[in-house]
Amino acid sequence: MSGHSSYTPKTGIEKWIDARMPLPRLAYDSFVAFPVPRNLNYAYTFGGILAIMLVIQILTGVVLAMHYAANTGLAFESVEKIMRDVNSGWLLRYMHANGASFFFVAVYIHIYRGLYYGSYKAPRELLWILGVLIFFLMMATAFMGYVLPWGQMSFWGATVITGFFTAFPVIGESIQQFLLGGFAVDNPTLNRFFSLHYLLPFMLVGVVILHVWALHVTGQTNPTGIEVKHKTDTVAFTPYATIKDAFAMVVFLAVFAYFVFYMPNFLGHPDNYIVADPLKTPAHIVPEWYFLPFYAILRGITFNIGPIDSKLGGVIAMFGSIAVLFVLPWLDTSKVRSAAYRPWYKLFFWLFVIDTIFLGWLGSRPAEGTYVTMAQIATLYYFCFFLIIMPVLGLIETPKRLPNSITEAVLEKNKGGAHAQPAGAAAAPETKG
Amino acid sequence: MKTILKGFAALGLGMALVTGALGAEEGGHSAAEPTHFPIKKPAYQEWSFAGPFGHYDKAQLQRGLKIYKEVCSACHSMKRVAFRDLEELGYSEDQVKAFAAEYEVEDGPNGDGEMFTRAAKPSDYFPSPFPNVEAAAAANNGAAPPDFSLLAKARAVERGFPNFIFDVFTMYQEQGPDYIHALLTGYNEQPPEGMEIPEGTHYNPYFIAGKSLAMAQPIDDGVVSFDDGSPETLEQYSHDVAAFMMWAAEPKLEDRKKTGFRVMMFMLVFAGLLYLTKRKVWSNVDH
Amino acid sequence: MSANEVSEHNRRDFLYIATGMAGVVGTAAAVWPFIDQMRPDASTLALASIEVDVSSLEPGMSLTAKWRGKPIFIRNRTEKEVEEAKATPLDELKDPIARNANLAGDAEATDVARSAGEGKENWIVMIGSCTHLGCVPLGEQGEYGGWFCPCHGSVYDTAGRIRKGPAPENLHIPQYAFVSDTTIRIG
Numbered sequence: 001m002s003g004h005s006s007y008t009p010k011t012g013i014e015k016w017i018d019a020r021m022p023l024p025r026l027a028y029d030s031f032v033a034f035p036v037p038r039n040l041n042y043a044y045t046f047g048g049i050l051a052i053m054l055v056i057q058i059l060t061g062v063v064l065a066m067h068y069a070a071n072t073g074l075a076f077e078s079v080e081k082i083m084r085d086v087n088s089g090w091l092l093r094y095m096h097a098n099g100a101s102f103f104f105v106a107v108y109i110h111i112y113r114g115l116y117y118g119s120y121k122a123p124r125e126l127l128w129i130l131g132v133l134i135f136f137l138m139m140a141t142a143f144m145g146y147v148l149p150w151g152q153m154s155f156w157g158a159t160v161i162t163g164f165f166t167a168f169p170v171i172g173e174s175i176q177q178f179l180l181g182g183f184a185v186d187n188p189t190l191n192r193f194f195s196l197h198y199l200l201p202f203m204l205v206g207v208v209i210l211h212v213w214a215l216h217v218t219g220q221t222n223p224t225g226i227e228v229k230h231k232t233d234t235v236a237f238t239p240y241a242t243i244k245d246a247f248a249m250v251v252f253l254a255v256f257a258y259f260v261f262y263m264p265n266f267l268g269h270p271d272n273y274i275v276a277d278p279l280k281t282p283a284h285i286v287p288e289w290y291f292l293p294f295y296a297i298l299r300g301i302t303f304n305i306g307p308i309d310s311k312l313g314g315v316i317a318m319f320g321s322i323a324v325l326f327v328l329p330w331l332d333t334s335k336v337r338s339a340a341y342r343p344w345y346k347l348f349f350w351l352f353v354i355d356t357i358f359l360g361w362l363g364s365r366p367a368e369g370t371y372v373t374m375a376q377i378a379t380l381y382y383f384c385f386f387l388i389i390m391p392v393l394g395l396i397e398t399p400k401r402l403p404n405s406i407t408e409a410v411l412e413k414n415k416g417g418a419h420a421q422p423a424g425a426a427a428a429p430e431t432k433g
Numbered sequence: 434m435k436t437i438l439k440g441f442a443a444l445g446l447g448m449a450l451v452t453g454a455l456g457a458e459e460g461g462h463s464a465a466e467p468t469h470f471p472i473k474k475p476a477y478q479e480w481s482f483a484g485p486f487g488h489y490d491k492a493q494l495q496r497g498l499k500i501y502k503e504v505c506s507a508c509h510s511m512k513r514v515a516f517r518d519l520e521e522l523g524y525s526e527d528q529v530k531a532f533a534a535e536y537e538v539e540d541g542p543n544g545d546g547e548m549f550t551r552a553a554k555p556s557d558y559f560p561s562p563f564p565n566v567e568a569a570a571a572a573n574n575g576a577a578p579p580d581f582s583l584l585a586k587a588r589a590v591e592r593g594f595p596n597f598i599f600d601v602f603t604m605y606q607e608q609g610p611d612y613i614h615a616l617l618t619g620y621n622e623q624p625p626e627g628m629e630i631p632e633g634t635h636y637n638p639y640f641i642a643g644k645s646l647a648m649a650q651p652i653d654d655g656v657v658s659f660d661d662g663s664p665e666t667l668e669q670y671s672h673d674v675a676a677f678m679m680w681a682a683e684p685k686l687e688d689r690k691k692t693g694f695r696v697m698m699f700m701l702v703f704a705g706l707l708y709l710t711k712r713k714v715w716s717n718v719d720h
Numbered sequence: 721m722s723a724n725e726v727s728e729h730n731r732r733d734f735l736y737i738a739t740g741m742a743g744v745v746g747t748a749a750a751v752w753p754f755i756d757q758m759r760p761d762a763s764t765l766a767l768a769s770i771e772v773d774v775s776s777l778e779p780g781m782s783l784t785a786k787w788r789g790k791p792i793f794i795r796n797r798t799e800k801e802v803e804e805a806k807a808t809p810l811d812e813l814k815d816p817i818a819r820n821a822n823l824a825g826d827a828e829a830t831d832v833a834r835s836a837g838e839g840k841e842n843w844i845v846m847i848g849s850c851t852h853l854g855c856v857p858l859g860e861q862g863e864y865g866g867w868f869c870p871c872h873g874s875v876y877d878t879a880g881r882i883r884k885g886p887a888p889e890n891l892h893i894p895q896y897a898f899v900s901d902t903t904i905r906i907g
């Protein structure tokens with residue numbers, strides 16, 4: 001895709017480095033000359049937004065670790081000290097706590113975008129799988145990070161989530177004790193969670209590099225889903241994509257800042273301002289909002305399935321809801337990539353979006369009465385979407401007529417509009433401006 | 434992008450319909466045996482620290498401190514607040530020193546290995562009325578009075594749909610003080626017919642975790658005197674102590690909102706500049 | 721190139737520069753909290769001054785207090801110690817400066833300048849951190865009967881002045897004052 005390099009070192013120093021370790025060449029080819037489809041919309045800017053969020057989380061995390069004490073007797077107080085006494089400590093901590101939420105906001109939009117435009121389809125299966133791996137690592141990191149302030153929700157969240165493993169027959173109990181380093185969540189748990197919470201983001205960076213590498217091999221998809229065929233289909237990454245990404249990033253960060261400065265506790269839970277008490281469970285244990293859909297799936301399985309009891313069934317369904325994403329590229333049988341040309345898929349996709357948000361809301365409700373039934377219906381649709389609708393719809397749906405190329409699609413869209421230009425003017429966009 | 438927006442609009446409509454149906458289903462609990470708490474939601478109050486330009490009213494905080502000192506501190510600790518922090522309430526260094534010196538704190542061990550008590554210094558934290566949680570519980574019918582340092586952030590009545598979405602735009606973050614005010618002023622209400630109140634507890638429809646709580650009405654009209662002419666009423670006390678507790682829980686609030694305004698202004702300008710630049714860059718390309 | 725195109729060009733350049741500048745300013749401002757958090761926090765600064773009760777110190781006794789994470793030697797010196805220190809000619813000293821934060825930076829290292837001052841010459845208050853590499857010297861030891869640092873063999877006299885060994889300066893004297901006859905405030 002990227003073809004041969006167009007980097008030409010100019011000065012002596014650049015030539016010297018290029019002959020020894022062509023890092024500037026790599027950067028130039030990846031982030032300057034790299035051709036991106038000209039028709040990308042703002043849904044495609046979330047990759048860059050995720051990158052900046054990861055950087056913010058790592059930077060704020062590293063400095064918070066300078067003040068944090070991973071000990072059950074000190075953790076809560078050290079966080080309060082950060083909030084009260086450390087210079088700019090309140091800002092760093094609120095950035096880190098809300099940053100986790102906004103990281104997930106961005107990753108969910110990024111995933112929905114991938115589902116809508118069929119970004120997981122050949123030849124981008126590995127790119128997609130690496131992305132799911134990143135999502136999984138993010139969830140593990142966020143979960144362990146939430147335990148660190150050692151509030152009531154930290155403690156009981158950790159107790160409930162590690163309790164999943166007791167669902168597995170025979171070995172379950174031992175697995176839980178192995179994870180906790182004891183019989184209950186306690187100092188050994190807090191210590192190892194802190195260690196892993198510090199480690200995992202750097203592993204995440206590693207997978208992100210692979211994700212970006214895979215992206216640069218296949219090139220980006222685009223809203224039409226048609227592969228790039230000609231040079232006129234693309235523009236250079238810099239300045240076109242960079243400036244668009246930068247604009248989207250700042251808008252996203254403005255919303256983030258609004259929460260950090262004006263509603264820093266909106267996304268958190270008040271009970272986490274109460275120090276952990278192993279003898280007293282809060283009335284409703286609710287995970288952070290970004291786990292709620294999965295939590296609803298877990299609680300939706302209230303019945304035994306053959307030899308599998310409801311507890312194990314819930315755990316399997318919850319892990320299954322993420323595991324299914326790994327095989328998604330082989331579940332979709334459609335020849336057409338983008339939902340823009342698949343009227344039925346588009347409908348089911350939006351139903352899926354509503355379904356996941358609905359699951360999230362159900363996850364925040366107590367598991368009783370009609371909420372359980374609704375969670376079961378929503379869970380059913382979640383799995384049907386991947387396991388039935390995707391394979392079947394691809395075979396029976398009649399897609400709309402596809403344009404021949406990206407350029408054609410763009411010109412068609414702009415026909416009669418103020419931006420209409422003769423084809424010749426658009427033929428070599430990267431030589432202009 | 435347009436299709437995405439349209440999709441979100443449809444989605445919002447769908448959500449509204451579903452939850453509307455659900456809302457109709459809730460309710461219909463018996464008044465004598467409620468299952469969801471609090472029984473009554475707290476009323477919205479006016480707070481000087483609400484909104485984007487919120488700031489603490491120092492006179493109010495000073496009154497709140499007086500109430501805490503004279504009434505609440507008999508049972509409730511506030512162990513994460515140091516005397517030095519009181520300078521933020523508008524007191525001078527010397528006033529803080531004098532205030533701290535009225536308290537005794539334990540220090541030591543001294544050269545003989547003994548713990549000893551001494552007058553508190555500004556660097557000390559508010560001493561707790563009980564040596565530990567167990568002692569606090571034992572002295573209070575088994576219910577330890579919660580620490581005050583974070584209480585205003587640790588109590589929030591659930592907002593529910595769609596209020597929690599409106600809150601994002603109205604910046605409503607004062608659930609804690611609203612709750613404290615409601616609880617303190619909610620003792621005079623009578624339980625509905627047929628409701629049984631366990632012995633040693635007190636009915637309060639605003640209590641977040643049940644129909645009654647172990648704390649009796651802690652304060653009433655005229656208990657604390659003010660020298661700034663503010664009314665010495667329960668209503669006023671409840672406001673002042675709730676504001677004080679909000680300060681104790683979130684002392685950096687003013688700083689945060691001030692910084693926030695500058696950051697938001699900058700972000701808007703920067704985003705505007707980036708948008709114009711982006712338009713210029715893309716002006717020669719159909720996309 | 722028409723006038724119109726020139727102004728268009730200028731406007732574009734201005735826009736690019738303004739955007740770039742805003743980006744630089746924003747990044748710089750965002751870096752500040754990350755640096756700011758390294759400074760000593762409010763609880764540390766609150767302990768920057770301590771008060772020490774010295775009523776129990778008879779002549780010949782000392783105590784060590786902790787101030788800003790370092791030991792502070794407070795000694796009620798015997799008359800003999802004071803006399804010895806006074807008798808030492810200044811030109812024998814390795815470091816002729818008093819190193820007393822309560823005096824001018826170039827004050828001479830006379831015994832009075834090292835002690836708590838006229839009338840309180842028996843009192844000496846010093847940071848117990850060897851000026852060589854920061855070890856804690858031992859009291860009433862060494863050939864001058866003052867302090868001796870076991871790490872690298874620096875020898876201080878009864879006024880805490882460096883006499884032998886690798887340390888370059890006299891033991892430092894922090895800012896302090898007698899707030900009453902029996903209480904010293906340090907810092």
